Amino acid sequence: MDETESGERPKGPQPRATISDVARRAGVSIGTVSRVLNKARNVQPALQRRVLDAAAALDYRPDSFAQGMRSKKTHVIGVIVPDLRNPLSSEAVTGVEEELTRQGYTFFLANSRYERGREENIINEFARRRVDGIIAILARDRDPRTVEQLHRLPMPVVLLEREIGNEFDAVRTDQVAGTYRATRYLLALGHRRIALVTVPTDNMSGRYRLQGYTEALTDMGVQVSEELVRMGGYTRDYAVDAAYAVLSMREMPTALIVSGGMLSGVLDAARQLNLAIPDQLSLVALGDTELAALMRPGITAIRYDWAETGRVAARLAISRIGGSETPPEKVIVPYEFVRRESCLELVAAG
Template sequence: MDESKPGRVAPTRATISDVARQAGVSIGTVSRVLNKARNVKPALQRRVLDAAAALDYRPDSFAQGMRSKKTHVIGVIVPDLRNPLSSEAAAGVEEELTQQGYSFFLANSRYERGREENILNEFARRRVDGIIAILARDQDPRTVEQLRRLPMPVVLLEREIGTEFDAVRTDQVQGTYRATRYLAALGHRRIALITVPTDNMSGRYRFQGYAEALADVGTEVSADLVHMGGYTRDYAVNAAYSVLSMRNKPTALIVSGGMLPGVLDAMRQLNLSIPDELSLVVLGDTELAALTRPGITAIRYDWAQTGRVAARLTISRIGGSETPPERVIVPYEFILRESCQELAPGD
């Protein structure tokens, strides 16, 4: 049927005035409730929300944005959506933002500085209310300067830049320290480390925890056992193949979660078994670590929680919070599986 013909009236959309009339309050009260003002009594808030639900009232978000100069959109940038860190953290961000009535743009920098710069510029052009960033490299002075010029609050996720930006991160130092000391307690001293470069926080803090643990058991870091030059599976394959082919190869290895597939591939090529010929610990628990047989002992980081915390912190800054930049550290868990064994005397 042609709904444009005379005699058929299209349903009208409920207005804020309708909600106020239904709830028996002023339009201003409805506005304060819908904008989550803190000075509204719970009973009054419930009346307004019930009235809005009964009328199927939906605020005009575009008009709201024009009045408040807010878009209710957050820009989120990650370096690699295939990496569990990126995908789980993004899921945590989405969960919290959705609950708070925000939308978000998600962009993947692929660890490319030029691409990351363009994404940040595009976020600024679109006037997002805030930015949550897992930067490719948090030591690049051009990146730091670009962040300083942005007109909206920026919260760093799993990255740190001095003390001028809010930052939410996992405890990479203590997590890697625990992994290394666990292997050392089993008698291992030639412990290899394959992880991301030190030009981002994860690499720096992982190496710090690794070096501190070795020092505490009286062992120096061997440069030939440390590979921190890349991010990809191919890099991990090559790094693992190189270190595991050495004449005096390591008896244990610690690897980033995103690089675990590459390490397992290199071990398959070299026909090495876990844990008989190599004890293995992964930094960042993944489905692969849990499903591989034997299961791989892991340092589990709650990246979804870091995303939720970063989202809450970003919304707080958008709301005008002027407290000094915060440092939030989310603790780790040690997940014991079957991938490590005690080193026999003389090995």
């Protein structure tokens, strides 16, 4: 405990030490502290002693829900998604449900609406109800408060379409390769001003889509134009505004790549501007949906097997509940390119 310069203990309640404080004092990662405190068997004795000494020096006490380790399994898993209206999230949940049902589990489903406070409350409620595990599509996977909260949990966590270093099991689609493929396809058709409308980079999907887009343009010697990249929101309304702004430019893009869940917003913006697809705007969706398939013309898409990501995540969660202590796994589910009629060749390829 800290003391004042006079050597006396400061009066009044002192801030409670956190798992981050222990990690800093011991000079290790939060994940290592979590493994030591949860008595994992794959921690070196010297490292274990450093963590325990640091915890003792700081008088660290885990949250009450982390102390109440379950005496028996509930055969219930908590599932968190950021937007139930997104058809791609719904597919992932369907996959989770299929696998959990097959293995005799049920689940609680909660919608965070991309709100950090709401997500925090959901996680705490799942812990209070003592679910056996949690499968989460986090609103943001770079929020340190979220990371710390997950490390305090007494049950396994599997991330879906998100990553936090190598600290948790994670299942994701290949967003880098899929976006790279979409961009190269448009470049091969002669497009050079290609816009990107997708989610922000504070979650994995946005970061990897931007990476794939940037790498494809760079590989073809095309300069990345920041004015053509819109990554500021998650909703359909955001997509409408972002697409309207970029398509209203004096030198508008000839092609646009959009998150599958935002496709309807981009189509609305194109309609408002009386832009014909593909004659005036070529369009590719990152994630195939019924809307993409049923539109006329049909929308070319990168198809991800979201249901399979859900099934894999459920299998991983059940394996951890059963006592698996192997290092955290990362599973990447491949994509499929679906060519439809929404892209126009500007010049002969090659």
